[in-house]
Amino acid sequence: MSFRELRARPWRDRSNETPLVWCPPHGDEPGREIALSAWHRRIGAWQALLERHDDGRGAWLLFEPDPVAFSAALIAIWERGEAVILPADNQPETVRRLAEHGAALGEIPGAPRAGADRDPQWTDRPLSEVAVTLFTSGSTGAPQRLVKTFAQLDAELATQAELWPQAGCRVISQVSHQHIYGLFFALMRPLCEDATLVADTCRYPETLNAWLDACARDTKPAVVISAPPALSRLPESLAWQPGARSLRHVYSSGAPLARADSDRARALLATPIHEVYGSSETGGIGWRIQQQGEAWTPLPGVHIECDEAQRLWLDSPHIATAGWQRQADRIQRLPDSNDFLLLGRADPVTKIGGKRLSLTAMDQAIVALDGIERAMSLPLQRRELRLAAVVALSPQRVPQHHAEHRALVRDLRRQLAAEFEPALLPRYWRFVSTWPTNAQGKLDAAIRQRLFADLDDRRAPRWLGEEAIADGFRVTLEVPERCQFLDGHFDGQPVLPGVALVHWAMALANRLFVDPMTFAGVERLRFTSPLLPGDRFTMTLTRRSGTPKLHLRCEGGRGEHASGRIALTGETHDT
C-alpha cells in the first residue's frame, strides 16, 4: 500500500508513476497531466504571495474554487506552519463575519491570488497541530467553529486507504473542497494515496460522462466523489457504459441517497454507490451500499452506541475529543450487529442539496428583515427538501395579489442572499397575518401540512389560517398560480371559476363544522368579481345551528368576490 500520512508531507515528493494532476479534455484541447514539479512552482508562487501579505496573524481565510490553486495555497500555508480557515461559501455576509479570523485569499473580493511560478521553499518548520478550521451551521444558528487536527485527519485517511485503496486512480470530484467531504476525499486522499487530482470540479452530468470516457480511452482507473443532487439526476440518454469501465469507486455523501436513485445510478454507472455517513464534526462514521441493505456499517475503528432517546453516541479516532460523545443524530441499532439505521436529527439543522443549514439561523435572518414579525423555515419532504417558510407580517405588508406576493418574495430572497447560498433560500412562502396554531398554541405538523397542501393537491386552495366567528369560521386563502381549476388559456387572463369556490367552501365546511354537510345546490350565489391567480381573500362560512344552509362570502383586496348561500341536503332549493 502506498499510503503516507499528511504529517509525512506526501506533497513534497511522490513516485513518478502517478501524475499529481490531470487536466481533463476541454473543448478541442486534449487532456493533459501536470507534473509534480509544475505544481510545486504554483506552491512557490503562493509562498511568495503569503510572504508579501503576511500581517502577523498567522491565519488565512481561503476560498478558491480552482482545485490546483486551492491545493497549492493550502500546502503553502501548511508549510509555513500557519492556520487555514475555510469558509463554506464566499457570500458577502459569510466573508464579513470571518474576516477577523484571518487574511483573505483567493476568490474573495479584494483578496490576492498567486502570481508567477516560483520554486517552492521546503524548510523544516513544523506543521501546526491544526490542519484546517471550518465553519459550519450549528443548531444555535451561529456558525460553529470546527478544527481538524493533522492527527485526526491522518487516522481517518489511513482507515479509508486500507478499506478502499485508490492508488493510481484519477479522482473526479463533483463537490466543493471548501467542505470537509470534498477536501478529504478529493484532495487529501489522492495526495496521501498516490492518486491523481483532477484540475476542475465536475459540476454537470455531461461533463462527468465525457471525463469518464477520457479515462477509459487513457485506460486510467477513475474514482468519483459525488452527492445526491448529482447522482439523482444522471440522464439515461447519455451512453455511460464506455466510460463506466474505468470506474473503481463512486462515493456519495452529504445526505442519504434515495434507494431508487441509488439503484438507477448503480445501473447506469455499472458500479455500486458507496454512501458515506458522517459530518464535519465527526468525520466518517459509517458506510453502506444500499443494494446490500439500508443499514449503515460503522467504519473500522469507530464505535457506536444508542441511548434511550435514540441518540447516537460515538467513540471515534476521527473526533478531536477522546471518549464517548453524544451526537445530534438519532439512530436505531440492528439486533446482534454493529449496523444501524439513521432516523434523522434531534436538532433544527437540515441539509438542502447536500448543504447544511441551521433552520434557526434562517429563522433569525428572516425575522431580522423589515416588517417581519415571526418566521419558521422548514424543509419540505419533496424535491430534495427544498426550503419553505411561514412568515407573519405586519398587516399592511401582507400581499393581496400575485404581483405584490412576487415582489415581496423577490425582495426577501434578495436580502437573504447576502448571507445564504441561492439553493438554501426558501422557495415556498406562506405569508400570514396571524400565526397559525393548534389549540395548544403550536404550529404543529397538521398545520404545516395544511399550509403546503396545495403543492401536492393541485385542486386545493393555498390555506393561510382560519378563525372561529359567531356561527362559523373565517378562512384566509390564496388562489394558487398553478391551480388546476383555473380557466384559462383564452385571453391570457385565467380566472377561478365559481364552481371551484363552491368546491373549496364545501371541503372547508366539512372539516370545520361538527355536522357533516352534503351539497344540494346554490341559492342566490353571486360572483361579483372574479378571483385571479395569486389573489388573497377571506372566505367566511356561517351556518345557523339546525338550518340546512351554509352562508358563504368571499372578500379580497379588490372588494367582494362572491356571496350567497349553499343549500345542504334535506332542503329544497330555489333555482
Place this chain on the structure above:
Amino acid sequence: MTTALEQELKEMIIESLELEDVTPEDIDPEEPLFVEGLGLDSIDALELGLALQKRYGITLESDGEASREHFANLKSLAALVEARRVK
C-alpha cells in the same frame, strides 16, 4: 413579443422546477434565469438539463460551463432548443 417556443419553455421551467408563485408572464425573456432575476440555483440547473433532455432530446455538451451559457436567459434557452432539438 414572446414566441410560442418561449411560452412553452416558460411553462416547462415552472412545471419542472415547481416554481409555485411564478406565472409565465413573470419570466422576462431577457432577464437572467439564475441567481438574480428568476432566482434559479445549482440544483435547478441540473433539473433543467434533464427536462431539456426529456422534452426535446437535447444532450448538453460535455463542456458544462459553455453549455450552461445557454441557460443565461429565456432567449438563449430558446435559441439552444431551436438549434438542437431532435423532438
